[in-house]
Amino acid sequence: MQGMATPGVPGGRRSCPAASWTSPPWSSGSWASTNRASRRSDPSGHGPAPAVRRGWSMAKSPPPPAPRSRIVRPPPGRGPTPGSPPALLSHLLARAIDDGASDLHLEPGPDGLLVRARVDGVLRRMELLPEAGARPLLSRLKVVAGMDIAVRRRPQDGGFPLDHRGRELSIRASTLPVDGGEKAVLRVLDPRAVPPSLDGLGLADSDLERLRHLLRAGRGVILAAGPTGSGKSSTLFGALGELDRQRLNVVTLEDPIEYRVPGVNQVQVHPRAGLTFPSALRSVLRQDPDVVMVGEIRDGETAEIAMAAAVTGHLVLSTVHTTDAPGAITRLLHMGVPRHLVAGGLAGVVAQRLLRTVCTACGGGRHRSSGECRECRDGLQGRTGVFEVLTVSERLRDRVMAGAATGELRRQAREDGMGSMADDARRKVACGDTTPHEVARVLHRPAGALPPCSHCGSPLPDDARACPGCALPTRDRCRCGRVLQPGWRFCPACARPRPPAHSLPPPPG
Numbered sequence: 001m002q003g004m005a006t007p008g009v010p011g012g013r014r015s016c017p018a019a020s021w022t023s024p025p026w027s028s029g030s031w032a033s034t035n036r037a038s039r040r041s042d043p044s045g046h047g048p049a050p051a052v053r054r055g056w057s058m059a060k061s062p063p064p065p066a067p068r069s070r071i072v073r074p075p076p077g078r079g080p081t082p083g084s085p086p087a088l089l090s091h092l093l094a095r096a097i098d099d100g101a102s103d104l105h106l107e108p109g110p111d112g113l114l115v116r117a118r119v120d121g122v123l124r125r126m127e128l129l130p131e132a133g134a135r136p137l138l139s140r141l142k143v144v145a146g147m148d149i150a151v152r153r154r155p156q157d158g159g160f161p162l163d164h165r166g167r168e169l170s171i172r173a174s175t176l177p178v179d180g181g182e183k184a185v186l187r188v189l190d191p192r193a194v195p196p197s198l199d200g201l202g203l204a205d206s207d208l209e210r211l212r213h214l215l216r217a218g219r220g221v222i223l224a225a226g227p228t229g230s231g232k233s234s235t236l237f238g239a240l241g242e243l244d245r246q247r248l249n250v251v252t253l254e255d256p257i258e259y260r261v262p263g264v265n266q267v268q269v270h271p272r273a274g275l276t277f278p279s280a281l282r283s284v285l286r287q288d289p290d291v292v293m294v295g296e297i298r299d300g301e302t303a304e305i306a307m308a309a310a311v312t313g314h315l316v317l318s319t320v321h322t323t324d325a326p327g328a329i330t331r332l333l334h335m336g337v338p339r340h341l342v343a344g345g346l347a348g349v350v351a352q353r354l355l356r357t358v359c360t361a362c363g364g365g366r367h368r369s370s371g372e373c374r375e376c377r378d379g380l381q382g383r384t385g386v387f388e389v390l391t392v393s394e395r396l397r398d399r400v401m402a403g404a405a406t407g408e409l410r411r412q413a414r415e416d417g418m419g420s421m422a423d424d425a426r427r428k429v430a431c432g433d434t435t436p437h438e439v440a441r442v443l444h445r446p447a448g449a450l451p452p453c454s455h456c457g458s459p460l461p462d463d464a465r466a467c468p469g470c471a472l473p474t475r476d477r478c479r480c481g482r483v484l485q486p487g488w489r490f491c492p493a494c495a496r497p498r499p500p501a502h503s504l505p506p507p508p509g
Helices: 028-041 050-060 085-098 131-144 206-217 232-241 279-283 300-311 325-336 340-347 394-401 406-415 423-428 436-442
Strands: 100-111 112-119 122-129 156-164 166-178 181-189 220-225 251-254 265-269 290-293 315-320 344-359 379-393
Touching: 028 085, 085 100, 085 112, 085 122, 085 131, 085 181, 100 156, 100 436, 112 131, 112 156, 112 300, 122 131, 131 156, 131 166, 131 181, 181 406, 206 220, 206 344, 206 379, 220 232, 220 300, 220 325, 232 290, 232 344, 251 279, 251 379, 279 290, 290 300, 300 315, 300 340, 300 344, 315 325, 325 344, 325 379, 325 406, 340 344, 340 394, 344 436, 379 423, 423 436
Parallel strands: 220 315, 220 344, 251 265, 251 290, 290 315
Antiparallel strands: 100 112, 100 181, 112 122, 156 166, 166 181, 344 379
16 A cells, blocks of 8 residues: 555554554564564574564553544543644535535635635635634644645645545545745545436436436447536436446446445546546447446547447447537547547437525515524525436438538537527526526626516517516616616716616416
8 A cells, every 4th residue: 555654663654544554563573573583583592672562662661643634522521622633624625525525625814714614606705714713723634534744835635534524525635835925725535426317406307318318328438517516426426326237248448436335336637647638448348348438528539438348339328528518529539539539439418507495484584574584694595407408310420521610509409309408598597497697697698689677587678678588677778778887876878767676476386
C-alpha cells in the first residue's frame, strides 16, 4: 500500500490513517521474536547492550497516536475544547450537512476566513472566522484528511469518513494555495444520494420511456450532456440501477470513485500511474463486458474507443460537456471521431440542468406569515432536473453522415420527437414545482429568443400586452404601447408612470 511505513523501524514515517499492520512493531509478538533473535545473536548470553534495550523499549511502547481519519461526536465531557480547531471543524461540517450542503468552502480573505456552503447549487455565506484561527483550522483539516500540514505552496487532496447523526458519509477534501493563504473545499459524499433508478430525477413520462427504451436495446453510446454540477453522474447511476446487474457484467471507469455500487466492477483511473481513460477502456473491453460506464469523455481517443465498442455491440454510458443534446454530436465530431462511428455508435443523448424547487414548507414564500422560513430561507429547497432526450434515428444518422450543422441536427431531432429543456421547465413552472426566476437563472436564453413570462414562463411576443399563456399583464409595456426599458419610472412617450408590479396569482393546480 502506498504510504505505508516499514514495520520494526522506530521513529519511521507513519502510514496514512487508513493503514494498519497485522502485527505492529510494538506488539508483544513482535517484541518476543525480536528478543529471541537478539539472544541467539549474542554469544555472551547476557542479553542486549543498554543502548539496544533502550531502542527496544521505544519500539515496545506505543508511538504517538496517528491522526484519526474519522470524525465522530465524542461522549459528553470528553470532547474537544469548545472553540478549538477540532471542535470548530466538526461544528462547520455538522452545520453544512444539516443545511443539505454538497460542498463546504474555506476561503482566506482580508477580513478573515470566509466559510461558505453550496446548497442546491448556490453558495451561501455561513460564517467569517478570525484570521488567527484560519491556519489552525486548516492544519486540523489536513491532519484528519491525511495531508501534509507542512505543505502550503502546492495543492493537496485527501479525505476521511464521517459519522453524522448515524449517517456514514465520506468527505473529500482539497487545498489550493491562493493569494492570502490556502483555500480548502470539502465535498460531502452521501451513499444514500445515489439514485436507485431513473424514477425521481424529474424526467417527463415520455422522456423516461425514450431513455429506458435505449437502455433495453443494450447497445450504443448513451451520453449525459451538461455543464459541471448539472446532475449528469446521477443520471448515469440511475441508468445503472435500471439494468439487471445479476446477469450483466457492468464495469465503470471513474476518476475518482465517489460511490460504491453493488454488483458493479468499479475501476479507479490513475493517470500518473499510466492508467488513463483510454488505456483503462481498452483493458476493460478485454474483460467481456456487457455495459461500460466511462466517467467522462475528455478526449478524442476515449470517444473513438467508446464509439467503436458500441458498434461491436456494447452498451456504453458516459458524460460530455455541452449545452444541449444536438451539441453533443458536434462535440464528438470536433474531437476527431469519424462520422461513420458517431452515426453508427451513438444511440442517444440526455441533456440536462438542475432547477431549485419550491419549498413545500412555505410554498415559495406564499404561506410564510412572517420572518424567514426555517426550511429554505428563500422559498426554494431541493432540486429537480429539466431534460431533453435525443434518440438517434435513421434520418438523423443520414444528416450526421452528410455533415449537417448543429442547427440542422436540432431541427431533425425536434421532428423526431425531442423536446427541449425550456419546454420541460415551462411544464414544471406550470405545475408549481419551480419559479420563472429560477428557470431564467439556470437556462440562458439563446440570442433572438423571446423573453419568458414572469409567471408561467411562456414566450412573450414583442407587442404583447399580456401573457398568451396566463393572461398576466406585462409590466414592461405602457398603456400607450411603448416598450419600457429596465430602470424607466415613466413612459417617455406619454409621461405615464410605469405600471406597478402585479401580484402574482398562485400557480395553477
